[in-house]
Amino acid sequence: MKLYNFPWGPYPRRLTLYLAEKGITDIELIEVEFPHRPERWPEGFLLNLNPAHSLPVLDTGNGILIGQSIAILEYLEERHRSPNMLGRTLEERARTRELMAIFDEATSFFGLWARHGSRLNAERHTPSAEAASIGAERFASKLRVGEAKFVGPFVAGSRITIADCVAMALIEFADRFYGVPVPADCPKLAGWYQRLSDRETMRSPRYPEEMLSLAYGLPEQTRIFL
Template sequence: MRILYHLPLSPYCRKVRLALAEKRIPFELRVERVWERRDEFLALNPAGTVPVLVEENGLAIADSYAICEYLDEAYPDISLFGRTLAERAEVRRLVSWFDTKFGEEVTRNLIWERHLKRPLGLGNPDGAAIRAGYANLKPHMEVIGWLAESRPWLAGQQLSLADFAAAAHLSTLDYANDVDWTLNGAARDWYSRIKSRPAFRGLLQDRISGLSPPSHYADLDF
């Protein structure tokens, strides 16, 4: 069976889960506690990070973007990158935006500081970073809302990895009840549409010991 090594609150792992589910590619999830630095896992990915996808033939692919590009090339029937050069360029641009800019300015400041730093014994949460995360969320929601109002999907006419990259970050934050959905109605409506897709069911069923999601997390209509 194909195996995806992951952490439940990693938006990068969630992006890969969404891509696999949308493409209807069966896989098994395995939680990897990367801080334990297991030799067997380091043999798969010397960087010691998740996600890592191990194919049935033993091929191991690390890094969420590398995995998603591999999946689109290896299983092309349902494309998540678009068909034309222009479409693919826009998908790549937005995936980079959400995984880099949104990830650093919002997700890391909230998820890492509020929910992961202290349990891992790496110090107390940084209040300034948390405040910056909440402040940065508003302009990012405005970007998502503008894209959602301008196009059928974030990158254009078709659902793409750009939608899943954005939704992966937002679903992680939403699980921790860190999203103010009143910030932008168009962004909220887009997220409601995408979390209604069958590919999202696995994420909505996630439950993490010691951290319960808000009641609206799995509610398709909020």
């Protein structure tokens, strides 16, 4: 199996966190310089891998390319049953998937805010105060749903699951790359984020300096404070 990925984006990071927590080492990791160095990619590289032109992509080695991070997480969970990071019972699995979906939706809305509000993305996406504001408002409301549904000590229960990987990849990216902290009215999420940040497997990635300096301070750039 081969995983095409880069180390710090919110979707690729789900996989990095998961592989470290799970202790999976038999997947060949192909690190792609993305998205800031497309000129270094082989012609058509990403389009051939994934018509969505996004990462991560898992090549299962038997003719299937999976181009959605959650599908990859679930595929790997089915292949590697231990330690179980989905849930042991029907109810546990449903809860994990519910929390995962909430943070996946939150990630999309955060993307809307950052895409249309950050000076980092001004050349790739049309700046729009309205789109940024809708994204920020929906992002915050999804986090509040996550807060209300938070089980503890991990997001979906007593053990770490793939929902923690999806949530952590987002919260960490928002905080460390864009300077967007967990909203003050989400204390359970804030405590969980602090605890998980100390885990050996969850050490923050290094962000490309030239991108970080443009991205950091999204609230100030858009004048939206959650």
